[in-house]
Amino acid sequence: MLRIILSVFLTVFISITAFAEIKIGALLAISGPASHIGKPAEVILKELVKQHNQTHKEKIRLIIYDTKSQPKMAIQYAKKLIKKNRVDVIIGPNTTGSALAIIPVVQKAKVVTMTLVGGTSVVEPVKKYVFKSPQKTSTAIKKIKDYLLNNKITKIGVIADSGGFGQDGIKSLKKLSNGLEIVGIEKFNKSDANMTSQLSKLLNKKPQAILAWTVGSAGAKIAKNLRHLNQNILLIQSHGLADYYYIKLAGTSAEGSILPATKFIVADQLPDSDPQKLLLIEFNQKFGKLIKDSSVHAVYAYDAFMLIMKGFEISKAKNIPLVDALEQIKNFISVTGVYNLSKQDHCGLDEDSMVIIKVENGKFKLVER
Numbered sequence: 001m002l003r004i005i006l007s008v009f010l011t012v013f014i015s016i017t018a019f020a021e022i023k024i025g026a027l028l029a030i031s032g033p034a035s036h037i038g039k040p041a042e043v044i045l046k047e048l049v050k051q052h053n054q055t056h057k058e059k060i061r062l063i064i065y066d067t068k069s070q071p072k073m074a075i076q077y078a079k080k081l082i083k084k085n086r087v088d089v090i091i092g093p094n095t096t097g098s099a100l101a102i103i104p105v106v107q108k109a110k111v112v113t114m115t116l117v118g119g120t121s122v123v124e125p126v127k128k129y130v131f132k133s134p135q136k137t138s139t140a141i142k143k144i145k146d147y148l149l150n151n152k153i154t155k156i157g158v159i160a161d162s163g164g165f166g167q168d169g170i171k172s173l174k175k176l177s178n179g180l181e182i183v184g185i186e187k188f189n190k191s192d193a194n195m196t197s198q199l200s201k202l203l204n205k206k207p208q209a210i211l212a213w214t215v216g217s218a219g220a221k222i223a224k225n226l227r228h229l230n231q232n233i234l235l236i237q238s239h240g241l242a243d244y245y246y247i248k249l250a251g252t253s254a255e256g257s258i259l260p261a262t263k264f265i266v267a268d269q270l271p272d273s274d275p276q277k278l279l280l281i282e283f284n285q286k287f288g289k290l291i292k293d294s295s296v297h298a299v300y301a302y303d304a305f306m307l308i309m310k311g312f313e314i315s316k317a318k319n320i321p322l323v324d325a326l327e328q329i330k331n332f333i334s335v336t337g338v339y340n341l342s343k344q345d346h347c348g349l350d351e352d353s354m355v356i357i358k359v360e361n362g363k364f365k366l367v368e369r
Helices: 003-016 035-055 071-083 096-109 137-150 164-176 196-203 217-229 244-254 263-269 277-293 296-318 322-326
Strands: 022-028 060-066 089-091 112-115 130-132 155-161 181-188 209-213 234-236 258-262 354-360 363-368
Touching: 022 035, 022 071, 022 296, 035 060, 035 277, 035 296, 060 071, 071 089, 071 096, 089 296, 096 112, 096 130, 096 164, 112 296, 112 322, 137 164, 137 258, 137 354, 137 363, 155 164, 155 196, 164 181, 164 209, 181 196, 196 209, 196 217, 209 217, 217 234, 217 244, 234 258, 244 354, 258 263, 258 296, 263 277, 263 296, 263 354, 263 363, 277 296, 296 322
Parallel strands: 022 060, 022 089, 089 112, 112 130, 155 181, 155 209, 209 234
Antiparallel strands: 258 354, 354 363
């Protein structure tokens, strides 16, 4: 049943047996507001390491620290992983703010870091030792823009959180907004009880749709507040909300929401010709319940691990540093997409890795590939 996943493991790992023990450090939000992402990521990483260590002489040592969803904690533990634990590579953090915070630390130490965040600014401009496994915010914005223009929606109001992810969204939107009229931009803190005031200001400007850029429970609050004010206006959420967690929190207020998303969340609705479909279905058979009970974002931990292992394979084969090996990964099929990394692109995913989905009858429906 898991032949695809296992065959990928064999292909990736068979070439790294000459390495001594590999030390992988992980910075995960196991507690705090992003724990629904960090906890399942921890489970996935531990399982992947366990499977590897059962079948290979050279072992992987996984060292995990809980960032508590706080940038300061991420910095503290990044330094510990580098100076005390002397890790070969770091996976994480889970939040854009924490990822941005540790960049100076890992860059100075020259330790390859595969982040698990959406923010474009983490990898643009390119930082030599910093990579990411999720799609960039700018990629999701492009996908949304195409959908809007294809449906003759040009006038939008924008609401975004004041944190790293929200402001990264505003930055990307302003840069890529050609063809769209942004009637207003409102900000909020993710800890705010509601966003009714900001949404009212936007609605008064008569947009055709509201675009919200945030993650977690704040997105559900926006959906509820907006439906209290207006039952009919189109709500578009970020790729950070393309998650079962969103539907659980927002309930019926999530109905009709449009979101850019990874293919994983609608894998069974993809055509058989899609190169990712078989892997997605088999991944779902292994980790599906964990993901549905927590967050789709946890899949990024799987992708990060597999990319790193592929990097070690190339590093050994060509006798080059891991950072250079990662930049040579091409056409690598994984859960989030087909990766093509380079010196100019430390994410390696384009719009083809995303789909547009809609919340319909409490489920996600594929709308546009």
